[in-house]
Amino acid sequence: MGKNDLGEFLRARRAGLTPDQIGLPVEFGAGRRVAGLRRGEVARLAGVSTEYYTRLEQGRARQPSEQVLDALCDALRLDDIERRHLFALAGAIAGHRDPAGPSARLRPALRQVLESMDLAAAFVSDRNLTVVGGNALWALLFPAVAELPRRERSMARWTLLDPRARLVWCDWERVARDYVHGLRLAAAAQPRNQRIASLIGELMMRSPEFPAWWSEHRVQERSTGLKRLHHPVAGDLELRYEVLTPVADPGHTLVVYSAPTGSPAQERLRLLASWGSEPATATTRDTTGS
Known part of the structure; x- marks a missing residue:
């Protein structure tokens, strides 16, 4: 997390809005020298002074108070996820400590x-976005991730840094951007989580695309959807995914x-599971000890 993520997020969202x-009125957009709204316009919409904004x-x-944050959310037309992100950033500035641990x-x-899911690939990640366990089919579907050392075993990290991920994800850029947006949310919710901060720093240095995507300040949380991938044994796959939080x-987060x-x-998943079980390789991957 940066020293002024709240301000950068406000600027990014302000730049993404147009007067209309x-x-x-349309004439407000004539002869403008700034992209998006002016600071004074956002301040007026939120009912605060331009100086304060x-x-x-x-x-x-x-x-800022909750009332000011609510007003800024309305002024900047933030959706529910962006609104939650703004509140998290404000909490980070206030020095709220997150409970993330090892x-x-x-x-x-x-x-x-996990073991009971014969024809579904599933894994569990922790607050650090580290995969702490996955079933046999997940390890067969993403072997390059399953074989990583524990501290590096992150779907986001692998997607953005491993060249093989571009061959696995059929629409790699969309998937990679989704991970960047989700990482934004996680970083705001856990501003003192050094593992997440280190991951962001590594991606900044090693991923050509990450700095530009990170600077967009987009936030997104997908709990269900469709992903298309290519597997060297199973071929092309269109899989639904669900993201669940065990009570x-x-x-922890369970992804299926x-x-x-x-x-x-x-x-094709059945074929992959059968192929992986000969010889006896179909064992659940409890990755915490490696």
Whole structure:
């Protein structure tokens, strides 16, 4: 996290709005020298002084009140995820401490859930975005990730840094951008998590695309969707994914990739599972100890 992420986020969202989007007359857009809205326009929409809003963007104002944050969300037309992100950034500036700690081991009951998914690839990640466990089919589907040392075993890190990921994800740029947007949310929610800060620093230095995408200050949280990937054994796959948070493990996230019953993708997953079980390689990957 940077020293003035709140201000940078406000500037990025302000630059992304045009006068007509907020109902200003067309003439307000004539002869403008700035992209998007002016600071004074956002200040007026939020009901604060231009001087105060300027101090917020420059990182010179103290933590704004919830009322001011709500007003800024409305003025900048933020959606629910962006609104939550703005509040998290304000909390980070106030010095709120996040509860993130070292990777926790996978609970036996949750490991059993992973093992029971014969035709679904599933893994669990922790607050640090590190994969702490995955089932056999996930390890077969993403072997390059499963084989990484524990501290490097992150789907976001692999997608952005490993050249092989560009061959696996059929629409690599969309997937990579999604991970960047999700990383923005995680960083704001855990401003003192050094593991996430280190991951961001590594991506800044090693990923050609990451700095530009990070500077866009986009935030997004996908809990379901479709991903297309190519596997050297199973071929092309279209898989639905669901992102779940176990009630007993609020710091963990369960991600499940599956295919509709009877679909070509499901048959290819079945083939992959069969191929991986000969010889006996189909064992659940509890990755916390490696």
